[in-house]
Amino acid sequence: MMRHIATLGRATLDIVSSIGRAGLFLFQSIFCLPSREGFHLWIRQMHFVGVMSGAIVLVSGLFIGMVLALQGFTILVSFGADEALGQMVALSLVRELAPVVAALLFAGRAGSALTAEIGLMKATEQLTSMEMIGVDPLRRIVAPRLWAGFVSLPILTVMFGVVGIWGGYLVGVDWLGVYQGSYWSNMQDSVDFVGDVLNGMIKSLVFGLVVTWIAVFQGYDLIPTSEGISRATTRTVVYASLAVLGLDFVLTALMFGDLG
Amino acid sequence: MKRNNWLELGVGMFMLAGILGLVFLGLRVSGLGVGVPNDTFTLTANFANIGGLRPQAKVTMSGVRIGKVTDIELDPKWFDAKVTMQLDSAYDGKLSNDSTAAILTAGLLGEQYIGLTVGGAPDMLHDGDVIHDTQQALVLEELIQQFVSNMAK
Numbered sequence: 001m002m003r004h005i006a007t008l009g010r011a012t013l014d015i016v017s018s019i020g021r022a023g024l025f026l027f028q029s030i031f032c033l034p035s036r037e038g039f040h041l042w043i044r045q046m047h048f049v050g051v052m053s054g055a056i057v058l059v060s061g062l063f064i065g066m067v068l069a070l071q072g073f074t075i076l077v078s079f080g081a082d083e084a085l086g087q088m089v090a091l092s093l094v095r096e097l098a099p100v101v102a103a104l105l106f107a108g109r110a111g112s113a114l115t116a117e118i119g120l121m122k123a124t125e126q127l128t129s130m131e132m133i134g135v136d137p138l139r140r141i142v143a144p145r146l147w148a149g150f151v152s153l154p155i156l157t158v159m160f161g162v163v164g165i166w167g168g169y170l171v172g173v174d175w176l177g178v179y180q181g182s183y184w185s186n187m188q189d190s191v192d193f194v195g196d197v198l199n200g201m202i203k204s205l206v207f208g209l210v211v212t213w214i215a216v217f218q219g220y221d222l223i224p225t226s227e228g229i230s231r232a233t234t235r236t237v238v239y240a241s242l243a244v245l246g247l248d249f250v251l252t253a254l255m256f257g258d259l260g
Numbered sequence: 261m262k263r264n265n266w267l268e269l270g271v272g273m274f275m276l277a278g279i280l281g282l283v284f285l286g287l288r289v290s291g292l293g294v295g296v297p298n299d300t301f302t303l304t305a306n307f308a309n310i311g312g313l314r315p316q317a318k319v320t321m322s323g324v325r326i327g328k329v330t331d332i333e334l335d336p337k338w339f340d341a342k343v344t345m346q347l348d349s350a351y352d353g354k355l356s357n358d359s360t361a362a363i364l365t366a367g368l369l370g371e372q373y374i375g376l377t378v379g380g381a382p383d384m385l386h387d388g389d390v391i392h393d394t395q396q397a398l399v400l401e402e403l404i405q406q407f408v409s410n411m412a413k
Contacts, residue, residue, distance in 0.1 A: 040264070046271040046275075047270055152274070155274060155275060155281075159277060162281040189291070189318060191289050191290040193285075
């Protein structure tokens with residue numbers, strides 16, 4: 001009995017101390033001042049984290065927009081309100097789907113790769129040897145990746161939204177025959193740049209920080225064995241997805257809760 | 261070194277695509293206008309009840325969009341809603357000053373908007389003028405209430 005209670009206490013302490021380590025880790029690495037060298041490292045990470053995730057984000061955005069238009073049309077047409085299709089597609093994409101789905105894809109595509117990469121560096125003691133020769137691994141390895149994720153997820157979200165709205169246009173207007181003018185004008189009447197587009201951007205900035213933070217920290221903090229790497233990679237995807245979905249509810253409640 | 265240049269080009273194009281996308285979201289999706297300020301003119305109208313009218317709602321004449329609602333506030337003098345709208349300057353001085361403004365609904369569940377109807381007076385509306393003849397939004401509860409009280413008589 002006592003042993004169970006002790007295990008419970010140890011688990012709690014472990015969780016709390018790993019949260020503390022994660023906080024310190026973020027604090028130490030995010031304020032590394034950019035140097036010329038750091039800029040090149042950041043560019044390389046932008047390419048890996050951002051540009052290479054472009055394809056999956058664009059394709060998923062296109063299909064989600066198309067499905068949204070198809071589903072929305074079948075529901076709206078039964079109310080005789082199929083002209084509101086553009087409004088529905090644009091609002092649901094800009095407010096919710098683009099930030100959330102792009103962040104989930106990003107966690108799967110880039111987050112897991114970041115964890116595995118840093119984890120292998122730790123397992124092969126590259127991080128320790130860097131410290132030995134006086135290079136700060138937080139500055140050299142972690143900071144560029146953290147900033148690359150923070151910058152590239154909002155860009156990916158914008159691309160997702162644009163492609164999704166275009167996909168909705170393809171299905172709604174070109175295929176199902178919603179009048180083109182009402183697709184755009186209903187959208188423009190109802191979408192507010194500050195209230196909808198910028199709030200979506202704020203969401204994706206938060207998600208970008210959280211997802212990359214989790215990914216990089218899991219890689220940095222793992223047990224340096226092959227099993228540890230596989231566990232940490234799984235944890236990255238699971239924790240990041242849960243964090244994104246949970247935070248999305250909180251942010252939505254803060255941003256749109258009072259609209260009723 | 262050659263490879264690094266390609267990398268930077270790729271990242272540059274990626275960030276440019278993001279900025280262009282944001283511009284698209286701003287202009288095309290949320291309808292932010294960057295038009296020259298003097299290609300519109302402003303009219304106001306007071307309504308007893310605006311129903312669900314919101315800023316950015318369209319202003320139409322014969323169903324054709326000619327402007328948008330820019331501001332809605334409560335008039336502290338009469339306690340009715342003061343709606344400010346911006347219309348294309350092509351119609352500045354073309355609408356007679358007994359034109360009427362009504363709040364209409366697009367379809368059964370659609371968005372509410374303002375429909376203007378021209379009158380026959382010789383004097384014209386100019387920038388800053390007020391439309392006096394207005395028709396408030398149809399509020400379903402009031403209609404039902406009227407209907408029920410008429411039934412009771």
